Amino acid sequence: MVRTSSLFSALLLVSACQKPPEASPAAPEVARVKVAPFSLSVLQDAAPSGCTWLRLESDGRRRALVTVDAACDGLQLAWSADGKHAAVRDPAGSARGPGRVWTVDLTSGQGVAQLLPEEGLTGAVGFDSAGRLVALTAHTGELVRRDDAFLFEGRRIPIPELDEGAGLAHAYRLEAGTWKRIETVATRGDADAVFALATAEMLVSSTVSGDSDALAAQGLDEGSQDAIRLDAVVPHRGHDVFGGWARVESRGGPLFAWQTTGEQTALMMPVRWEVEDGHLAEPEGLALPARSPVRAMARGDLLLLAGATQARVYDLGSRRLAASFDGLWGARFWPEPGSLVPHGATAASGQP
Secondary structure (H helix, E strand, C coil), rough: EECCCCCCCCHHEEEEEEECCCCCCCCCCCCCCCCCEEEEEEECCCCCEEEEEEEEEECCCCEEEECCCCCCCEEEEEEEECEEEEEEEECCCCCCCCEEEEEEECCEEEEEEEEECCCCCEEEEEEECCCCCEEEECCCCCCCEECEEEECCCCCEECCHHCCCEEEEEEEEECEEEEEEEEEEEECCCHHHHHHHHHHHEEEEEECCCCEEECCCEEECCCHHHHHHHHHHCCCCCCCCCCCEEEEECCCCCCCEEEEEECCEEEEEEEECCCCCCCEEECCCCCCCCCCCCCEEEEEEEEEECCCCCCEECCCCCEEEEEEEEEEEEEEECCCCCCCCCCCHHHHHHCC
């Protein structure tokens, strides 16, 4: 199962080391190139508080889907396979109780808040192939252990490899407004414990699923030709974040960005690609703050570069700016109906 929890954590880590999101530096107006229509999923701060989830069209039209009383930064999304329903998760919870999830009817725009399961720490929320909402939790209560198994509600659950840090993970399905436990397994006691559940592989989308439009980054060796060339073009990065240059392949050729190092990596500014005369330049109109994280996504001939609260869409053929949006969190291409299948199936087929 492809997950983006490490990437999100890295992005938050980069953001946490700086002041609140800087305003994008002023940039000269750039003529937009015409491209095929597209739709984005974005989050926008609501007044006086809260966050509104929007579907943003390429012509600028915006459809508000639901407004939740939680901060946009950190909200997580999941879609049903038919594209008719979605979930918005607030992993941070609120002063009024445990974490919450809003189920959203994307046709009517109606959203209903639901508390997450009380038993355990929720690691992910998603939809199964039948469109039912599922929550995966790591057990946080006391456990009775006998030799190589846990005793739980009259059952003996074997502990994997006699792991001293082992615990339990549960899967719950939302039925008529109530969470029903459908699976319990013993797992290793780490952050990804909930993904040992068989139910996790049956989810078509979850709040920690990898984005199928996301482009993979490959770190460059410090002495490589590309890295030397980039160091010459960008002698001052505008920050001192430890890392190195990375190459991102796209249909329109490579894109280069700074990449943090360590167990968790993330792309960030500066960003460069080759322009018509062959030299490396920042994509036109990008103009993100020096310490901004950057997510690179592509669909067809379109490239989406998203900062913390910015989105830039480019035509890969001409490498021209097609659209620019600011003040919006978590920009990504709107998923196409039918593009979501159970993760067990994608793992077997090798598809993202």
